[in-house]
Amino acid sequence: MQWDRRAFIKLAVGGVLGIHASPLVWKLMDDSTIWTQNWSWVPVPEDGAVAFANTVSPQTGNAVQTRLVQGRVDGTRAIRVEGNPAHPLGKGGVVPEDASALQLLYNDDIRVKTPLMRDKATGKVVPLSWPEALDLLAGNLADLVKKGNAQGIMALGHDPDSTTGQLLLSLMASLGSPNVAFTPDARETLALAGLVMMGQTEFGFDLANSDYVVSFGTPLLEGFGNPVATRKAFASWRGYPKNSGFFAQIESRASVTASQADMWLACRPGTEGALAMAMCSIMIQEGLYDQNAVENSFGFNDEGDFPGFKSYVLKNYPREQVAAMAGVPLSKLLKLTLGFAKAKSAVAVFGPGNSGGPGRMYDYMAVMALNALKGNIGKPGGVIIQKDIPLKPVGNPGIAGNVQPLVSPIQGLDQNNPQALAQAALEGKPYGINTLLLVGGNFVYNGPSAGTMHKLARQTPFVVAITPFLDESAMVADLVLPSTHWLEGWGDSVTPYGSPVASYGIHRPLIKAVPEAKDAGDILLAVAARLGGKPAAAMPYKSMQEALAARTEAMGDFEELAEQSYWIQEKPAYGAPKFNTPSGKFEFFSLGLFKLLSGRAKQPAALAQLVASMGVAGGLEAAFLPHWEAPAALADLGTGMPLVMQAVPSLRTTWGDDATTPYMVKVLPDTMLADKDKLVVEMNPSTAHELHIYEGDMVRVDSTEGSVTAKVHLFEGAAPDMVFVPVGLGHDAFGFQVAGKGMNFNGAAKVTSDPMSGLPIWELTAVSVEKV
């Protein structure tokens, strides 16, 4: 053997191969990859003690627990939002909106971190200090009051029942402006229907204990009431823990709810109320109503000059005629009604509609009448009156002086109509406004008519937005004030829509807020304190926490309540309710409504005229009875607008008044949002065929209010002559994950006023569809 170059190379090659046959290289490579994941600049959460804290999401009314880790990047950090198993409604469940709430909380790009002032000329924003910002706002308000132009201040808030809402009402009243409105809500229509027929405003549906549920267009699985409680009730009808219920959905579209129903009655748009009346008519004709309940009611039989419900229904709602008008098979309608009448615990559910709006009051009354005929009021599985939430008033919402409001209070029973306020202010009739306060709700996106709100914000000299996010309202505001996210600050919310038990949720600071954010309530209190005088006297609290403590005094120890995060009525209040109506009974013919309108009309002869001027098409004969009126928006049909547009809600989007999280946009199906950012609208294949539109075509849906551009999806489950548009998409704000995805339904929705409630409604819009 010679030791030469060739021998050395062979030994070296052997050595190298040997090393590679050992784990040395492979292990070092593996560890190197792990090492790169642990570089000091790669964000890795620090360890710390984990704790759970209770809170209630004011957006969904759902009780949740937040997992908190101490000692993370900057103090305590929330790492997860889970359901609270101890809460009787949610029982540990969450919805996508709550589960993904942290995505917005920790999104630095969309949080407002400091007060911002926008230069009107250049559009640039400059940060301000809080004292400067509050001086600016309080100075503006004081100036208007001093000039005797308090009515030039208009405020739009989110939830009038929350403490923030109550403080906003107090502030506006003490300033002397009646021009305040809140996000229109179906709870208001429900309360009005209850008030005029039962003298009760707070009630709900005992879905969990019902064995036969008929829903009049209610999107039960798309975010109804407390969404988790509703889904759990639904699950109980479907085999877990018991298989007990029959469920029927009356709706124009094979929605998620309709597709899960035992019976889907596909009706023409807006005819749900007529079908409720037809069901009443069938039950009366067949003698299948609760005799006892009817005997203890008022207005079933004719009363004086007015027809009673019985004769009115039999005369005006013959089953064949209604079935033909609504486009449903009579046999199916009959089967549904007989099943409803004979079931042990049946309930008819109504509102909110697919657009999340307040809905039409007479429809609500029609379904209430159906429930009354079934005799289910106060019975398990029926319509249940909630107990009062033991809350004390905060602030003083009594208005000073006699100021003419922008919208006449005689135009309906409820004065909460932001749309009408905005219209009046835009037209300057009776006057224009100088300052617009936007306190949550994101009106510039959410409307009801987004275009009108945008125009109003553009036209108003001074617009202030109090919001946690750089949302659409913040984008048009002159002054943006950062408020806390619900995991960072104090706030509260009351019973979600339709719940059979009353509940109250309180949320408290669980983590450190973004540096400059304050609770919306605290901001209003600070403004009042700076103004002094009446505003400061009307809101005598040092902080939002103090206001909440004062409001919830009757619920016991405040600290314990805040830690528990909710108050809830233990179980539904079964038993005959107390009807606070003029007759002391359930009123098919609303004596209370008759007296109220007679009082407004002053002379009996003028009553018919008043009813007509309010827009009640049924006239005096029908005005005080549940009945059906054709949706006003459909009057546009035939004027070049041959189709009807309706919203498609989803549990994966919000109705727009709450922020949409990136996760929710990410999990949307291709039938709502396709090709990353294209809105998808649904049409029936036959309708599309007539218009020469094919699957995947891009179309423009035009209404008198605006338009949306979208991709067409042909869907047999969509009623003919309609176009179904997803709601809650098309944001201009909230960062790149949410903005620019689809188009805003509220940009094309036509808003009308409900003749009796006076609330804005935008459930249906006449549109034309054109291929682009």
Add this chain to the structure above:
Amino acid sequence: MSSHQQGKKQRSRADWILLFVGLVVGSAFGFWLTPTILYAEKAQPLQFNHKLHLEQVSDSCKSCHTLREDGSFSGIPSIQSCMECHEADSPMGDGANEAAFLKYLKANQPIPWLVYSRQPDCVFFSHAAHTANAGFECARCHGDHGQTTKLRPYEYNRITGYSRDIWGKGPIGLSGPPHRMKMDDCAKCHSENGVNRACFVCHK
């Protein structure tokens, strides 16, 4: 056969032996060097006799390593837990170890134990699911740790900083629990027991 051809044959055979020698030496070097260069040692802050303590308590490991109400696990018992038996002013033994322990007890400070089985931050592991629900014995994953009389040195990976117990003692990492606790071992056990092995089960 010419002498030239014969020399070439002899030479070729000898060279191949050299290659083999290199292979063996290189491989041995790699096997020996891997743990030596990769792992460093740290001493525990003080010694602990698991065996002795186990004889004193009534509920085996669970006496000190408890499941909390929220389902999380007390991997390292708090100093308050020690105080249930020990008192700061009356040592239960003599020697430097007891004195060092009492210092922590007096200061009411947690003992900075180095945890052999600590998983990386990206791993979510629920003791409740494995012990309370699946009924696993502690030893299944932790071996005879509970029967030891002293704590072995804590060895950690110089590159990643993770405990050597995660990869295992052997340089190849072929063993399974209790000698090693890598992701493959979790996945294998989940598969065998019909438990979901999707990413999000462990990576939260």
